[in-house]
Amino acid sequence: MNLVLLSLLSLGGMGLLFGALLAFASKKFSVETDPRIEDIRNVLPGANCGACGYPGCDGFAAAVAAGVAPVDGCTVGGAAVAKEVGSIMGIEVAAKEKLLARVLCQGDCEAAKDKYEYKGVRDCVAASMLADGPKGCRYGCLGLGTCVRACPFDAIYISDKGLAVVDWDKCTGCGKCVQACPKGLIELIPESSLVQVLCISKDPGKEVRDNCKVGCIGCRQCVRACRFDAIEFADNLARIDYSKCVNCMLCAEKCPTGTIYADFAKRKVAVIDEEKCIGCTACKRACKFDAIEGAVREKHRVLQDKCTGCEQCVKKCPVDAIHME
Known part of the structure; x- marks a missing residue:
């Protein structure tokens, strides 16, 4: 009986001792956390997409609280979330236009030629390793869905003509598809922009014509048409300077190949x-x-x-x- 009592007392004493040590350690080595981290985390959308450059929303919240990440760094949340995060941090956030993804190619199976029949892994990266892919145009969209799988918001799909298309109603501008595309075909553009050059080919005009009906042939008619100097021309390709473009859409009207897209339905007077x-x-x-x-x-x-x-x-x-x- 004495042995049993001694064992109980020994175990109890050890429990008290270890408990006291743990209590001391928790006080001695405790790390204070910034209460703003949780507040910021609560206003974030919780997509954990990583578009901000940090490992999920928790990482971004900690970085903002530490002052190493911008308060408007969450592209998914947009201006509304940026304003709330700025309020928590005591920072006034300037309004910034939302960016949306756009696939800069119209070369679908009807408009663009193929140079061989591809039978392999349904992945644009894999296909592009074989002579730049099956498209006659080495810059063209391969339509194998790498960007679709990269999008965490189901905002991209492959059309029945084999071309990647962005659903702007779902797009958050996170940029995941931009990083995933091996051709560099996807670009983030201002939401208010109603005009885009949907081609990135730098090939001479004749070569473009031979491979695609809707590619930029470098005719420069758009450059001459633009009255705001908003179109730059380099490497046989026209590009729009969105800081100068006023959406007059005259360039799209003059483009002989339909390379320049304009949303005429939204044109106002x-x-x-x-x-x-x-x-x-x-x-x-x-x-x-x-x-x-x-x-x-x-x-x-x-x-x-x-x-x-x-x-x-x-x-x-x-x-x-x-x-x-």
Whole structure:
């Protein structure tokens, strides 16, 4: 009986001793965590996509709290989340336009030629290792779904004509598809941009023509058409400077191969409120398309068949007499 009691006392004493040691260690070696980390984590969308450059939302929250990551670094959450994170950090967040992914190729099975029949792994990276892939154009979309599998938001699909297409209603601009595409065909563009050059081929025009009906042939008609110097031309390819583009869509109208896409359905025209118009002619002088008529101190009007929706008149009107519709 004494042995049993001694054993119980020994075990109890050891338990108390180890418990005291653990309590001491937890106090001595405790690491204080920033309470803002949890607050930030709670407002993040929880996608854990890694687009911010950190291992998931927890990693991003810790980096923001530590001051090493920007408060607007979550592309999935967008401006709303950036504002909440900024509020937690005591930082005012400037408005930043959302970026969306766009596949810069229209060379589907009807428009582009193949140089061989590919029978292998359904992966663009694997196919591109075989003579740059089966497409006649070495820059073209292979349509084997590498970007589809990379997208954590189910925002990309392969069309029935074998071309990758982005669903902008689902796209968060995380950039995962941009990194996954071995051809460098996917680009993040401003959400407000209604015009894009859907080709990245740097081949001479004749070679482009031989391989694809809708590729850029380097004719430079778009460059000559643009009145805002928003199109640059280099390496046989036209590119849009989105900081200068005003969505007038004239380049798309002039493009002979349909390489330049424009969302004409969203094109608007200027409307002048005659009650507000003071006839200052500021709008008329600003218009590069001669789409506004009227003399000094007379009510001006817009020639809708000439208006391209560039909105330059709206910006110049001193009395806010012009709107788009």
